Amino acid sequence: MKMYNDAFEFFDDMGIKISKEERVYISALAQIGAQLMAYRKQNKLSQTALAKKIGVSQAMISAIERGDKNVSVKVLAKIVSKLGGELKIDLGLLDRNSYFNRYVE
Numbered sequence: 001m002k003m004y005n006d007a008f009e010f011f012d013d014m015g016i017k018i019s020k021e022e023r024v025y026i027s028a029l030a031q032i033g034a035q036l037m038a039y040r041k042q043n044k045l046s047q048t049a050l051a052k053k054i055g056v057s058q059a060m061i062s063a064i065e066r067g068d069k070n071v072s073v074k075v076l077a078k079i080v081s082k083l084g085g086e087l088k089i090d091l092g093l094l095d096r097n098s099y100f101n102r103y104v105e
């Protein structure tokens with residue numbers, strides 16, 4: 001049985017074409033969901049308890065964790081503010097030593 005590094009490799013093997021834009025989108029949703037789930041489990045919280053702490057519904061937490069919810073920057077800001085996190089966004093467009101990056105980090 002062949003082992004795949006990620007779902008996209010499997011899709012490629014199956015001849016299913018997924019655009020670069022869709023891959024970026026799916027990966028971002030998966031990262032957000034995985035981080036939220038990891039936080040919840042690390043802190044031994046149910047989805048309901050986490051939802052109450054953030055001020056959203058349990059259904060929203062479930063959808064985010066599954067990668068089924070297109071989370072706005074506003075909702076991300078709410079999540080990190082309520083949980084004491086920090087929202088870091090790197091579009092990967094600039095050299096790490098660029099003028100811009102020296103002033104935003």
